[in-house]
Amino acid sequence: MKITDLQLQQYGIYQDVSWKPAQDQLVVVMGENESGKTTLLNFIRDMLFGFRRGMWHGRRGNMGFLRDNGEAWRVFRDEKTSWFEDGRGETYAEDLTAVWWHGLNRTMYEKIFAVGLEDLQGTGFLSQDDVRSRFLMMQGGGRLAEAKKQLTEQMESLILPSAQGKRKINQLMERLKAVDAELDALSSQEEHFADLQKKRAEIRKDIADTGARLAREKEEDKALEKKLGAWKYYTRAREIKRQLLLSEQVKMFPKNGKEQWNQLMSRMEVIHDQREQLQKKLDEYTPRAKEDIIPWADASDALEKLYTDLGQWSQTIEDLADLRAEKERWRAEFSHMGYSLPLWDRMISPEENFSMVNWEEGRKLAQSVTVRDNELHFWEQREPEVEEADVSEAESPKQTEEEWHAFEEKANQAEALLHSEMDLQEEWDRLAQKKESGHTFWFWLGLAGVLAAAGGAAAFYTAAAGYAALYGAGIGAAAAVLGFFLNSRAAHKKEEHVRKLEEERRTLTAQRETLGAEFPIALPKTEDDLQVFHNALQQKRAEFYKEQARLQALSWKLESLQRQKNEHKKWEAEGETLREEKARVDKAWETWLEEHHLPKTGADNLSALQEEWQKLYAAQGAGKILDVRIEKAQEKLDDFVRRALAIIRTTGTAMEATPDTIADIYEENRKRLLEWQAVSEKNRQHEVYQKEMDQLTAQWESCQKSVNTLFSLVNAKNAEEFAERVTAHEQHDQLTKEWESVRKDIRLYAGSEEEFNRLWSSLESGEYDEWMEAHKALQDRIDADQLHLGELQKQQGAAENEIYRLAGDERITHALQEKEEVEAELRHSVEEWLSRMYAVHFLKQAQQQYETGRQPQIVEKANHFLQAMTAGRYELAVSEDGKSVYTTDRMHNKKDARLWSSGTGDQVYLALRLAMALAFGRQLEPLPIVLDDIFVRFDEGRQRETLRFLMDLGKEQQIFLFTCHAQTMRLAEEVGREKQTGSFVRLQNGKMISETSAATMG
């Protein structure tokens, strides 16, 4: 819809003002305050929706507009009357706007289409729930929730799912249950009724049967009663007959028999009375024995003695208590004594027994331990030394002595051969030269032999060499003897010798050469060589003996080492023995300690041990003495108690045996003795009464005898019989008369003589008991039957009553009706509940729809507007929960409403507002948008941006922009020129003083 013209005939400061606003360009209206700007705004609103309540006075005007469908309309409002007129001139009295725009009212229009600065200030706008719910849809949920809440409350007022729910449906269900139960109970009525009828028939039959039986029984009983009636007379007759018989038994009776009887009776009466009186006295008192009063009479001596000893007894009790206390103290001390004894150092149980210890034995054992310790100590000190020795040299000798001797033998042989050769040579030479001397070779040889023997012996004896030297000496000696012998021979046998010598020399040379071949050293060939040979030989010998000496030394050293080892073994064996001995002694010591329950300690502590033990022993002794004293005191006490108990036992009580008890008993005894004195007096009196009684009894018996004599006279057994017989005897005539009279009576009762005879005989036959039994049985039966009959009649009455009651019982009809009504109510309530439940269900769906669907559309549009207004500086988006909007700048910084500058905020809200208005327009019909001074907080740049945007939008949508700022107007005109659009109006005092269009401004 677009406004085509306004006719302000009379409206505020406007009088007959007419204005045709532009429809396809932004209309900017500038007017200072009081210029009529707001009035103009109000005029448009009033034209659309009517004057506000009470605001019609003196207002009239009309407004032309084109609807979206192209229809031209005009609305007239003249004070209280108003009408609409269409293009054809037809008028409509009703407010068509409400019909056209689905109830869009003035308030709503103002909120959506007419935007003032106030509306753009901050978030106030957003807090208008209705606006949001309808258009922005931000709080549509709130509205839905409110509806849901109301419905849920209504549902809850109908039913609560809990078992305790006391709501309408719950209560109805309870009622239904109750009615059902009642109906259930009543539904058995029909069968009950049938049963009752059957029962009534049965009862009727039973009543008839019982009645008939009862009549029969009564008839039978009547017959029996006749017989039983006669029985009374008959028994009377029988009694008279019996008395007559008795009278006949009395044969003889003394005349004064009755007087005697009477005297006896009165006498006996007196005695009887006296006896009764006496008996009463006797009964009053029962003699009592002394034992009854003083049960402990036998023990009274003992009691007396014990009472005397009471002081001593009490003392004994105290002593015993003291002793026990002392014993307790001792126990405590003794127990802790162990801690004061270093060797024990433990809690000692008083029960431990410190028996006598054989300290002599202990001392001996301790000494043994000390001796063994010392021995062991000294043994350790004596450990023999064993050298460290290298026995690797003890290899076998390089050259044995035999080899050496063989070698030396060969050398000697060789030398001997040489010498023999030399000698032979010499001899030969001497012989040849005839230069002779007494000293031949043999002499020198003998001398050398002596020297060698002497050297060998010396060597042997100086221990420089072994037996070989000795042998050498021997050989030397033999050589000397031989030398000297040959020397002497030679002188005598020179001639012969020369020849022989020649021969011998050749032999010897041959021998020597043979020998030389197997000898290691070059054998001497001449005497000159001999020195060299000797030297070599000597060197060999020296080597051999040196070796021999070294081997000897080694063998001695090994021997010494062996000896040391043996010594050490011997020492060890000795140590072992000592240790065993020591262990044995230690064991004996420990055993001894153990045997005497002594703490483990070294033998050297013996004295301390003995000392401490003696302390313990002495302390235990003191304890034992206490025990003995306690025992003695206890014995003494026991003796008292035993004596006391013996006394208490005689009292028959279970008192405790204490001195107090005995004192009490003694006191009691004294009291009882006094009592006994009184009782013994009474006992004596009783004896007197008893004697009197005995006398009376004797008198009574004498009377009894006389009575019996009288009894025997009339053959009576007792006084009654006696009296009866005596009376019968006296009244014999009278009885005879009565007998006859009774028989007459029975005859009369019988009615006839035959009947009498029959009756009499049946009476005599004595069947009375049977009749009586039969009568009684009959009576019982009659009673029972009558009772039964009564019961039956009662039952019949009850059944009939019940039948009557049931026949008239209309409860079931009412109950059925009630059930029907409750069910109807229940159905109704359940239906109510269900309808609300479904409504809630669809409300929930609507909520979902709103949350996911529409809201973003408007925000998207608003975003588009905002971008256009801010040249893309800001984007608008809705928060995830849909409850608020925020902006994003080019740097992707998110800002919510609190962080916007006032200008940005206004732009955002303007964008939102316009988006909403357009959305509404799309759904219904586009309506003119009025913006009232919304640029107040915009700087110039922002104003310019917004104006550009509005100029574009104003081409399609009729927009009025009101402002009171000339600056804004100026900017608008600039932008209008730039955009070639816009209409600019100036107001002053309710008049339009200028109106220009951008198109005409050039």
Next chain:
Amino acid sequence: MGKHFSFVHCADLHLGEPFHGIRSGDKGPWTEAIGKATFSAFEKVVDIAVDAHADAILITGDVYNSDHHSLAAQMAFARELYRAAQQGIRVFIVHGNHDPDEAWRADIPLPPSVHIFSSEKVEAVPLMIDGELAATIYGISYGTRHVSDNLARRFERKENDGYAIAMLHTDMGGESSPYAPCSLDDLKQTKMDYWALGHVHARKIVSQSPYVVYPGNTQGLDMAETGPRGCYLVDVGAYGTVTLKFMETDAVRWLDMPVDIGAFPDQEALLREIMRQRAALKELTGRPNIARLILRGRGPLHRAASSESGQEFLLQSLNEKEQFRHIFTYFSRIEDQTKPSLDLKERRQLPDVMGDYLRAYDETAGLPKPELTARLRQIADAQPEMKKLAAVPAMADEDMFLRAFRRSELLGAELLAEEDADEDH
């Protein structure tokens, strides 16, 4: 020439049957009247027979509802039969589905003038008048509650039986009905003169040759049974001329009272109008009435007419002044057929919450019926209260769910519209 005779034909007495659909309200004289209505109606039947010197009373089934095991009903019935017997009126009875043979448990002795037809076979009982055979009455009872046999086919007319009357409780025309189904042809083929039928509560003379007559029930039992109820007094002339006269017997009448709310600015005015109409109604029926108030049209009272509390208020105001009258008109309920001020059709198109709501409703409402009922059940079953409600007898009633569902449309829409209304002021 036959013998002139007359009889009363009634059926479906439903003695002791409670009135359905009356919501529990104040107790008063009407409680008594309602409780006794079925009995009073049968008393009137006997009165009619006595007054008209009828020769017989024919009762074609459903004397009482055996489910209720009401002894009172059986007693009341017996009492009336004795009264008829005293007047020499013979009574012929066939049992129907509500009171089959097996159901009569109270064993109340009935007078010898009463004949109850066997359920075993079709019996023929002569109706003698002054020693002459006037008619033969054929009939068969229900042995059990359901009888799927076509009992009509068992009827066979005898020769020389005078005027032939057949008694049957049947659901005529209901082919697979469990109530002795039969067709009109079946009946016609038996050559009977008068078919005295029972079972259908609305009276109708199905055929006049032969007469096939449903007398309807003697007392309307619920809101569906509006209008006069009664029996037929049938007069059979000596030459076979038959005159049927409908006799009203209902003690309480069910009625609908439609009122357009459009003309009434407030509830008081509406109440005044209803009361005026009520007075006229009493004149018209001459007996107590139970009325359903049907409010129609569009007007300011729509909200009062459609809301629970508004209806309660109206009912209370109307019944309060009526409860002590002997000839009363009791408004049992209000049926709201008024149009809302909301234009739901238009609101559906709107992009607001109400539009959303109505569209959500439409989504379900658009389902085919079987799916719709299943869906409604499903929605309901998700509620915790349903466990408790399972014990309510009406829970099996699909229609209730449908009604509740339909009601929810306006219920939600009106709540959502409330704010608009508030803003108008």
